[in-house]
Amino acid sequence: MTVKDFWALTEDIGWGTKTTNYNQVRKYLRQHCNEAEIRRMNNIRADLVHALYEPCFNKVTLGDDGYDDLLNHIVGLGKAEYKAVLADPELAAARANKDDFEESFSYCFHGEE
DSSP states (O other): OOHHHHHHHHHHHTBTTTBOOHHHHHHHHHHHOOHHHHHHHHHHHHHHHHHHHHHHHTTOOOOHHHHHHHHHHHHHTOHHHHHHHHHOTHHHHHHHHTTOOOSOGGGGGSSOO
């Protein structure tokens, strides 16, 4: 599982367009990936979220849980949205101000359906 594979699977999942139901995504992942691949995807997701923390921190006024949900949502939306927010963290602030994010893309990678 590479970052390229992660972005391809994220595109297939369609977080924010096809679904924001993490239980559906868990089921999809378990049908298409083995446990090691899912763990690797989760690690990639965590690294990508971590890379957003600092650029967005002073732009977004949310509590810790909401901030984490927002950043995970941005990653879940795919590579284009992720790159756009890295280039312009004000996009994350605008999304937060509109409450335009769902809880939580991170839940897709652990737990049961």
